[in-house]
Amino acid sequence: MKNRIDLHVHSTASDGTLTPTQLVELATKYKLKAFALTDHDTTAGIDEALKAAAELNPQLEVIPGVELSTHAEGRDIHIVGLDIDKDSPAFQKHLKDFRNSREVRNKKMIQKLQEVHIDISDEVLLDMFGDTVITRAHIAKYLHQKGYVRNIWEAFPRYIGDGAPCFVPRGKIAPRDAIRMIQEANGVAVLAHPLRYEFTSSELEDFVSKLAGEELDAIEAIYSMNGPGDEQDMKLLAKRYDLKLSGGSDFHGMTKPNIRLGFGRGNIDIPYAIWRELRMS
Numbered sequence: 001m002k003n004r005i006d007l008h009v010h011s012t013a014s015d016g017t018l019t020p021t022q023l024v025e026l027a028t029k030y031k032l033k034a035f036a037l038t039d040h041d042t043t044a045g046i047d048e049a050l051k052a053a054a055e056l057n058p059q060l061e062v063i064p065g066v067e068l069s070t071h072a073e074g075r076d077i078h079i080v081g082l083d084i085d086k087d088s089p090a091f092q093k094h095l096k097d098f099r100n101s102r103e104v105r106n107k108k109m110i111q112k113l114q115e116v117h118i119d120i121s122d123e124v125l126l127d128m129f130g131d132t133v134i135t136r137a138h139i140a141k142y143l144h145q146k147g148y149v150r151n152i153w154e155a156f157p158r159y160i161g162d163g164a165p166c167f168v169p170r171g172k173i174a175p176r177d178a179i180r181m182i183q184e185a186n187g188v189a190v191l192a193h194p195l196r197y198e199f200t201s202s203e204l205e206d207f208v209s210k211l212a213g214e215e216l217d218a219i220e221a222i223y224s225m226n227g228p229g230d231e232q233d234m235k236l237l238a239k240r241y242d243l244k245l246s247g248g249s250d251f252h253g254m255t256k257p258n259i260r261l262g263f264g265r266g267n268i269d270i271p272y273a274i275w276r277e278l279r280m281s
């Protein structure tokens with residue numbers, strides 16, 4: 001219990017609803033030993049989290065991280081980077097390219113939404129959310145607040161979910177680009193939530209084997225949305241390709257209200273030893 005950690009967490013720097021300081025407070029309340037802040041395409045929340053931990057709970061290890069969206073096999077594949085040297089100029093330059101590709105994608109999605117007579121623009125999103133990395137979760141919130149959908153989840157199948165009418169995929173950055181960029185910043189590269197990509201099990205195995213050949217360090221075997229047996233399956237898959245294990249809740253605060261920091265849906269318990277092993281990569 002005392003050893004519990006969480007290696008996949010979002011703050012208000014992307015689409016989470018808690019500030020980095022509030023995350024530190026919650027991690028303290030839940031007695032976590034460490035958590036990684038892994039916002040989408042940004043490290044903007046990390047300094048605040050490190051500062052809050054130093055002031056409020058020096059025992060708590062805050063691991064600088066990031067979650068990068070890449071494209072492979074016709075899918076949006078997420079790679080988490082852990083313990084990155086976030087101040088590396090090369091790393092920040094690459095991150096900026098990721099955010100630019102996101103902004104280009106967002107503009108195209110906004111245009112498609114306008115074409116179906118939705119009153120939306122860059123400016124109204126900036127007004128509502130401020131200067132943060134705008135994701136589809138933000139667009140869903142906007143559509144809900146303006147009454148276009150009954151709840152934020154409805155926005156995905158109707159408008160902006162993968163394959164929905166106003167969805168636009170990201171530019172084609174490959175997982176190996178993200179892996180390289182993370183490792184060049186001395187970080188550990190993890191395939192996030194391997195079971196969320198709708199691969200068949202043999203397709204997933206082929207894909208993981210390919211990423212293992214591209215120097216992937218680990219797969220996120222322990223994950224909030226896992227069903228019975230999934231964690232064990234992913235652990236065996238990792239073993240077959242000599243990959244390490246990671247684990248995280250993918251906590252987003254009220255964006256994903258059924259997921260609790262460090263505990264997921266009550267189905268995860270990630271010991272500190274997972275991080276110790278991973279860091280040896």
Ligand code: AMP
Pocket residue numbers: 015040069134135136137153156157161162252255
């Ligand atoms: P983006 O990075 O802009 O593609 O947005 C991805 C984010 O949108 C995810 O991290 C989730 O927070 C949210 N999201 C994507 N698909 C769904 C879905 N079907 N239901 C609820 N949230 C989703």
Ligand code: MN
Pocket residue numbers: 010015040135137252
């Ligand atoms: Mn998200």
Ligand code: MN
Pocket residue numbers: 067078192193
């Ligand atoms: Mn993800």
Ligand code: MN
Pocket residue numbers: 008010067250
């Ligand atoms: Mn995530």
